[in-house]
Amino acid sequence: xxxxxxxxxxSVCDSELGPxxxxxxxxxxxxSELCNQNNQCSSRYRIMxxxxxxxxxxxxxxxxxxxxxxxxxxxxxxxxxxxxCKRNMKKELQCLQNYWSIHMGLTEGEEFxxxxxxxxxxxxxxxxxxxxxxxxxxxxxxxxxxxxNPCLDAAKACNLNETCKRLRSAYNSICSxxxxxxxxxxxxxxxxxxxxxxALRQFFERVSWELSYPLxxxxxxxxxxxxxxxxxxxxxxxxxERHKPSCLELRRTCRSDALCRSRLADFxxxxxxxxxSVTSCxxxxxxGCLMSYVGLxxxxxxxxxxxxxxxxxxxxxxxxCRGTGAQEAECDTFHRDFTHNxxxxxxxxxxxxxxxxxADRDLLQQQIAANANRILQRCINTPSFC
Amino acid sequence: RARRQKPCTxxxxxxxxxxxxxxxESDETVLLRYCSGKCTAHRRNYDITMEHMMxxxxxxxxxxxxxxxxxxxxxxxxxxxxxxxxxxxxxxxIQNVSAKNCxxx
Numbered sequence: 426x427x428x429x430x431x432x433x434x435x436s437v438c439d440s441e442l443g444p445x446x447x448x449x450x451x452x453x454x455x456x457s458e459l460c461n462q463n464n465q466c467s468s469r470y471r472i473m474x475x476x477x478x479x480x481x482x483x484x485x486x487x488x489x490x491x492x493x494x495x496x497x498x499x500x501x502x503x504x505x506x507x508x509x510c511k512r513n514m515k516k517e518l519q520c521l522q523n524y525w526s527i528h529m530g531l532t533e534g535e536e537f538x539x540x541x542x543x544x545x546x547x548x549x550x551x552x553x554x555x556x557x558x559x560x561x562x563x564x565x566x567x568x569x570x571x572x573x574n575p576c577l578d579a580a581k582a583c584n585l586n587e588t589c590k591r592l593r594s595a596y597n598s599i600c601s602x603x604x605x606x607x608x609x610x611x612x613x614x615x616x617x618x619x620x621x622x623x624a625l626r627q628f629f630e631r632v633s634w635e636l637s638y639p640l641x642x643x644x645x646x647x648x649x650x651x652x653x654x655x656x657x658x659x660x661x662x663x664x665x666e667r668h669k670p671s672c673l674e675l676r677r678t679c680r681s682d683a684l685c686r687s688r689l690a691d692f693x694x695x696x697x698x699x700x701x702s703v704t705s706c707x708x709x710x711x712x713g714c715l716m717s718y719v720g721l722x723x724x725x726x727x728x729x730x731x732x733x734x735x736x737x738x739x740x741x742x743x744x745x746c747r748g749t750g751a752q753e754a755e756c757d758t759f760h761r762d763f764t765h766n767x768x769x770x771x772x773x774x775x776x777x778x779x780x781x782x783x784a785d786r787d788l789l790q791q792q793i794a795a796n797a798n799r800i801l802q803r804c805i806n807t808p809s810f811c
Numbered sequence: 812r813a814r815r816q817k818p819c820t821x822x823x824x825x826x827x828x829x830x831x832x833x834x835x836e837s838d839e840t841v842l843l844r845y846c847s848g849k850c851t852a853h854r855r856n857y858d859i860t861m862e863h864m865m866x867x868x869x870x871x872x873x874x875x876x877x878x879x880x881x882x883x884x885x886x887x888x889x890x891x892x893x894x895x896x897x898x899x900x901x902x903x904x905i906q907n908v909s910a911k912n913c914x915x916x
Contacts, residue, residue, distance in 0.1 A: 574838075580896070581840035585825070590842075590893070594904070597894030601902040652900050659902065 450544065453523035454516050456508035466503045469496040474526055500527050509544045510687070512720070513630050521683045537758070541691040546713035573646050576653040579639035589636045596624035600659035616662035625663055626723035634719075641722075642715065642773055645735040652733035658722055664729040665743050672744035672760045673752055678725045685724040691717040693762065696769045704771050711772035718769065728763050738770055819848035819884035821913050828895050831908065837897040843909055844890065850882040850915035858882065886910035 451459075460466040476493035477484060487493055500506065505527045510520035524542040583589040600621035629637055641658070645651040658664065670678075679685040695707060695717040702709045721728055731739040741764045746756035763769065823844045828837035860868075862880040869876050888911040894904045 577838055577840075584839065584841050584893075584895075591891060594892055594894040597896075597902050598892055598904040601894075601904075649898075653896060656896060656900050656902075 450507060450509040451504050452514065453505065453508035453510055453520045453542070456504040457523045459504045460500075463503075465499065466505075469499040470503075470505070470526075472496040473500055477526060477529055497527075510542050511544055512716075518684055521687045525683050525686065537755070538693045538697070539686070539690040541694040541717075542687045543691045546695065546710065546716055574650045574653070576640065576643035576645060576650050576657075579636075579643050580653075583632075583636050583640060586632075586636055589632045592624075592628040592632055593640075596621065596628050597659060599624045600662040616659075618662060618666070621659065621662045622723040622727065624723075625658055625727075629719050629722055634716075638715070638719070641719065647735055648733050651730070651735040655730040655733050658727065658729060660729045663723065664727050670744050671749050671756060672742060672746050673749060673756045675726055675742060675744045676759055682725065685726060688717070688720040688724050689726055692721055696762070696766060696772070698762075698766055698768045704768060706768035706772065711768065714768055714772040718772070731764075738773055739764065740766075740769060740773065816849040816851075817847075818852065819846060819850050819913050819915050821845075821910060822847055828897070833905065833908070835895075835897055835903060835905075836899070837895050837903075839895045841893065841895065841909075844911070846884045846886050846910050846913035848884050848913075850884050853882045853915035855882075882915035884913055885916055886912065887914040887916065888912045 457470070460470050472492060473496045476487045476490070476496065479487055488497075505523065508524060510517060510524060514520060521542055528540065528542070583593050600616055602616060641654070643650070643654055645654055676689070679689050695710070696714040697707055698705045699707050704711050706714050718728065726742055728740050728742055731741045742760060744760065746753055746760055749756045821844055823842050825840055826843050828835050828839050828841055831841070831843070858881050861878045865878060865880055889907045890909040890911045892904050892906050893908060894902055896902055
């Protein structure tokens with residue numbers, strides 16, 4: 426049974442703050458354990474993993490076979506079918522691999538937008554992010570007379586915190602360290618990309634968002650500040666490469682890795698533009714969009730600011746769609762989700778928007794009130810909880 | 812009135828990287844930890860002997876050696892590497908700048 430809190434502890438009672446009627450889905454590690462306890466399920470699961478083990482071409486042929494189709498049918502009724510993973514959970518990678526071991530078969534890996542294996546970012550997380558967004562949007566430079574550089578303030582706050590300083594220094598030094606020149610080849614790599622991206626992922630996973638997000642989403646009055654913001658993730662190592670691949674090639678690379686594939690699906694789910702909301706983000710949840718954007722940093726599709734313009738924020742991947750021929754339209758669609766995404770630019774945009782801030786806050790207060798009321802109702806009905 | 816000296820401890824100060832005097836120009840703020848304080852409680856027979864030797868002992872034996880006649884408050888360990896972005900948007904990593912522990916050695 427879920428733990429309940431007193432009405433005064435609204436903020437700590439995460440399990441109560443989800444949308445009404447929302448039940449926590451089973452995580453895929455647990456789901457696969459449950460499946461393995463059942464003879465039929467576990468044998469089909471084993472077959473399914475074999476169906477997906479080959480390369481791209483073999484896979485679709487394999488999946489079309491009677492055996493694989495039969496296995497898929499059985500698994501659709503298993504707990505594996507609608508399991509999800511939690512962000513930063515223990516065994517996250519294993520959970521994601523379990524997820525894709527059935528979901529890749531369902532779509533044959535051909536869908537443009539895939540369903541995110543992560544739990545939806547629900548209200549409690551939005552709530553936690555609200556303060557940073559509103560604080561950031563309201564007034565980046567409050568103290569008159571002092572030189573204003575919110576990105577520098579963010580660096581200071583990070584340096585004064587042991588964990589943030591340690592992990593920031595760790596990725597900065599790994600990402601800006603040149604790999605030792607190889608005796609055989611003259612072309613020295615600028616850095617160890619894989620190690621750099623891992624250190625970046627660790628930074629964003631282990632440092633609290635209160636310290637890490639301001640470094641990445643600081644609002645800038647001038648170019649010097651915006652250049653600092655652009656350099657936050659050491660793009661020369663983590664973002665750029667000597668060779669600029671086609672965006673579809675980049676997506677293919679990403680999809681061959683369970684973690685990258687999941688983060689990309691999560692980004693598409695949370696930052697997808699929609700005409701049905703004011704902010705053009707799904708459910709006006711631009712905090713969700715920011716979270717899934719940060720999730721991509723340190724993956725093969727690491728996005729970044731394209732230039733050091735302080736106000737006109739443009740974001741992109743290190744890839745291009747030139748020369749992709751017949752697939753150019755598909756390629757553009759994929760890349761435009763980063764470069765021309767109003768949901769994403771609204772979310773990262775630091776411009777002051779007082780009217781919107783007020784609207785957000787009003788909405789938030791209504792939601793808080795509604796949730797507090799629900800908890801109170803539950804307590805009244807079941808006093809033993811409170 | 813004589814000021815009572817505090818024993819050797821770790822102290823801290825917020826500084827910009829430029830103020831560290833290492834030749835880097837960066838407005839990033841860093842916490843500098845350093846060692847300061849008295850080590851009078853940590854004197855050993857060695858220190859008493861050295862004090863005596865400095866006063867008369869070495870001269871009598873025809874030596875002009877100078878020795879430090881008491882333990883000093885110094886870092887016994889340094890913090891891990893620290894990285895920062897300078898004002899020209901370049902990253903640097905510096906080592907052994909900030910103390911982690913202090914001791915009378």
